[in-house]
Amino acid sequence: MPLLNEPILFKRVPTHPWGDPSERRYISYPEYVETGGYKALEYALAQEPKDIVELVKAAELRGRGGAGFPAGMKWGFLPPEDGERRYLAVNADESEPGTFKDQLLIQFDPQIIIEGIAICMHACRLDTAYFYIRGEYHRHREAFEKAIAEAYDNGVFGENSRLGKINDRWPDLFLHRGAGAYICGEETGLLESLEGKRGWPRIKPPFPAVAGAFGRPTIINNVETLAAVVPVVERGTEGPAWFKSMGVDRPEGAPPTVPASYGFKLYGISGHVNRPEVYEDELGIKLSYLIEHHAQGMRNGKKFKAAIPGGISMGILGTDQYDAELDFDIGKKYACLGLGTAGVVVMDEDTDMVAVLRNIVRFYAHESCGQCTPCREGCNWMYKMLCRIEEGDGTTRDLDLLLELASSVGSMPGTTICGLADGANWAVRTVVNKFWDEFESRVSKQKYVSLAVVGSA
Amino acid sequence: ERTDTPYLDEQLKQQLEQDVVARYPTRQAATLPVLHAMQHRIGWLPPQAIEEIADFLELEASTVLDTATFYEEFWLEPKGKYVFWICQSLSCEIMGEKSLTQTLKEKLGINVGETTPDGKFTLMKVECLGSCGTAPCALVNEVLHENLDVNDLDRILVELE
Ligand SMILES: NC(=O)C1=CN([C@@H]2O[C@H](COP(=O)(O)OP(=O)(O)OC[C@H]3O[C@@H](n4cnc5c(N)ncnc54)[C@H](O)[C@@H]3O)[C@@H](O)[C@H]2O)C=CC1
Ligand SMILES: Cc1cc2nc3c(=O)[nH]c(=O)nc-3n(C[C@H](O)[C@H](O)[C@H](O)COP(=O)(O)O)c2cc1C
Numbered sequence: 093m094p095l096l097n098e099p100i101l102f103k104r105v106p107t108h109p110w111g112d113p114s115e116r117r118y119i120s121y122p123e124y125v126e127t128g129g130y131k132a133l134e135y136a137l138a139q140e141p142k143d144i145v146e147l148v149k150a151a152e153l154r155g156r157g158g159a160g161f162p163a164g165m166k167w168g169f170l171p172p173e174d175g176e177r178r179y180l181a182v183n184a185d186e187s188e189p190g191t192f193k194d195q196l197l198i199q200f201d202p203q204i205i206i207e208g209i210a211i212c213m214h215a216c217r218l219d220t221a222y223f224y225i226r227g228e229y230h231r232h233r234e235a236f237e238k239a240i241a242e243a244y245d246n247g248v249f250g251e252n253s254r255l256g257k258i259n260d261r262w263p264d265l266f267l268h269r270g271a272g273a274y275i276c277g278e279e280t281g282l283l284e285s286l287e288g289k290r291g292w293p294r295i296k297p298p299f300p301a302v303a304g305a306f307g308r309p310t311i312i313n314n315v316e317t318l319a320a321v322v323p324v325v326e327r328g329t330e331g332p333a334w335f336k337s338m339g340v341d342r343p344e345g346a347p348p349t350v351p352a353s354y355g356f357k358l359y360g361i362s363g364h365v366n367r368p369e370v371y372e373d374e375l376g377i378k379l380s381y382l383i384e385h386h387a388q389g390m391r392n393g394k395k396f397k398a399a400i401p402g403g404i405s406m407g408i409l410g411t412d413q414y415d416a417e418l419d420f421d422i423g424k425k426y427a428c429l430g431l432g433t434a435g436v437v438v439m440d441e442d443t444d445m446v447a448v449l450r451n452i453v454r455f456y457a458h459e460s461c462g463q464c465t466p467c468r469e470g471c472n473w474m475y476k477m478l479c480r481i482e483e484g485d486g487t488t489r490d491l492d493l494l495l496e497l498a499s500s501v502g503s504m505p506g507t508t509i510c511g512l513a514d515g516a517n518w519a520v521r522t523v524v525n526k527f528w529d530e531f532e533s534r535v536s537k538q539k540y541v542s543l544a545v546v547g548s549a
Numbered sequence: 550e551r552t553d554t555p556y557l558d559e560q561l562k563q564q565l566e567q568d569v570v571a572r573y574p575t576r577q578a579a580t581l582p583v584l585h586a587m588q589h590r591i592g593w594l595p596p597q598a599i600e601e602i603a604d605f606l607e608l609e610a611s612t613v614l615d616t617a618t619f620y621e622e623f624w625l626e627p628k629g630k631y632v633f634w635i636c637q638s639l640s641c642e643i644m645g646e647k648s649l650t651q652t653l654k655e656k657l658g659i660n661v662g663e664t665t666p667d668g669k670f671t672l673m674k675v676e677c678l679g680s681c682g683t684a685p686c687a688l689v690n691e692v693l694h695e696n697l698d699v700n701d702l703d704r705i706l707v708e709l710e
């Protein structure tokens with residue numbers, strides 16, 4: 093099995109097997125520089141901006157926020173400069189249940205993110221960056237504020253920044269605090285929220301790269317995506333080949349337009365395992381390997397039952413999918429939506445899948461922004477049905493209705509604005525289909541055998 | 550809650566103008582940070598504060614209200630001195646959230662969404678706090694408590710007494 097020889101994104105964040113998480117602490121600007129930091133920015137500043145975009149394109153680095161869209165390609169969609177403002181919005185909203193990877197970088201090694209931000213601003217000619225961080229990340233916000241101040245003091249941003257003027261302005265980086273709304277992680281919901289409005293997603297296109305914050309061209313990237321740019325650029329022209337020596341190639345015979353799953357990745361693992369944590373490894377490791385090797389196996393010697401591959405929006409991997417390879421192509425192979433955020437939630441044999449689905453659907457019912465009728469009404473309706481089924485008052489017809497509703501909420505193109513509804517659809521369809529017997533025995537009272545309640549902890 | 554002295558006094562205005570409004574190309578974009586600053590100061594957002602913020606940002610009060618009501622972290626009614634936010638999302642529920650909530654309800658004698666009569670504690674449930682690896686967890690005001698079990702609740706409550 094592949095295993096990184098050394099930590100890359102977690103170079104300064106002690107993590108098993110290379111370090112002890114109890115030794116994690118805030119890495120200051122000077123310490124970051126002493127350990128090789130800001131070499132990548134130095135390299136980038138000596139190159140033409142467009143060459144850096146090409147470098148990131150060549151590495152085929154795909155977005156780490158969940159959708160896996162190639163970062164270099166997104167950067168390449170920006171229109172030509174016109175002298176007016178252009179923005180970077182960093183997505184640090186991290187609200188997808190099961191996802192807790194970005195917070196470690198934000199809290200302990202914020203300079204790697206800031207260096208990535210500076211490289212992106214130089215490469216894409218963006219003068220102002222906003223770091224949109226979810227409201228509930230308090231200690232993370234404090235750490236990042238401190239890191240921003242250190243970066244200003246050391247000439248990364250502000251007057252006389254080493255980036256020089258961009259669009260005739262000195263570059264700035266500001267923290268913008270969210271206020272507790274999952275939908276503000278969706279990039280256009282984030283932009284609305286940044287503009288001081290309710291976080292209602294916008295209809296795409298236009299994509300933010302063309303018309304984003306304040307109507308101007310805007311790049312939106314996840315925290316981990318920007319951090320991953322740093323080690324690639326640091327290696328200059330060797331960067332892309334080095335990056336692509338890790339992870340998984342595109343399927344054999346596939347044209348180069350099909351993106352592969354290259355590089356290293358932060359995997360969060362939580363639930364019924366012995367050592368829940370964020371681990372760094374190559375893309376494409378097996379779920380069984382993540383559980384057994386990294387997370388030290390199932391808790392209390394229990395058997396594996398199911399896992400969410402990367403945030404609840406991705407649907408579920410069933411008991412027989414224990415060896416699934418965690419790469420961006422997981423969806424096609426294992427009938428789920430995709431790798432998502434690689435925030436894996438593991439469930440053991442005692443877990444009640446009806447309760448799990450009720451929990452998941454409650455999340456969508458609660459967090460739907462209410463703009464689109466199928467999403468708003470459908471999620472609430474499914475939640476009520478699941479509560480009823482959980483209490484033993486469901487009927488077989490309810491299961492069919494549930495599947496029908498899920499499809500109408502999420503998969504009819506053009507009926508909903510954003511991806512939240514899709515997530516709800518995939519979660520419902522995959523959990524019900526992969527655990528059909530359990531749902532069926534729950535609705536036909538004769539056969540119903542009580543399972544231990546979820547959360548037997 | 551109506552006072553003759555404004556909540557948004559000259560000094561705070563000046564500070565917000567410099568440190569916050571200046572960061573954005575529109576005044577409206579300062580809405581979230583200004584609401585945060587105000588709530589931090591007063592503990593919640595009374596109607597008068599919303600009107601003053603609207604004035605300051607050159608917006609209609611209804612526009613500011615529309616934004617404020619969308620976000621779970623802005624409170625248009627006072628809450629207890631200590632607000633418990635128990636995470637109820639998947640990792641936390643499968644790791645034992647239900648017994649935490651049940652125990653807190655009994656200890657505080659209130660339901661989710663309520664405040665104790667002495668105004669000290671409010672009990673809330675939230676979705677994923679982004680700390681699933683240390684589930685179950687809860688925020689108490691701005692402090693995150695991780696790997697919670699029922700005994701920890703006693704300790705936390707005693708510390709807050
Ligand atoms: N990290 C977290 O906490 C969460 C992550 N997610 C993830 O988000 C994913 C969905 O995200 P979306 O943004 O809806 O996906 P998307 O596929 O619509 O877009 C992905 C990115 O590519 C850009 N893009 C796509 N086509 C483009 C084009 N033609 N021109 C310019 N830019 C283009 C978009 O602007 C966006 O930045 C889900 O798969 C889920 O995994 C969902 C919830 C929370
Ligand atoms: C409902 C919803 C919530 C999202 N929440 C987040 C989030 O919290 N963090 C994040 O990085 N991306 C989130 N995304 C994905 C963003 O829309 C966007 O694809 C991402 O920030 C782009 O960055 P990347 O290309 O670097 O991955 C969410 C998408 C949806 C549909």
Ligand code: SF4
Nearest residue numbers: 461462463464467510
């Ligand atoms: S799909 Fe749901 S969350 Fe997304 S914009 Fe529509 S109502 Fe809002």
Ligand code: FES
Nearest residue numbers: 636641678680681
């Ligand atoms: S599910 Fe509770 S912190 Fe993520």
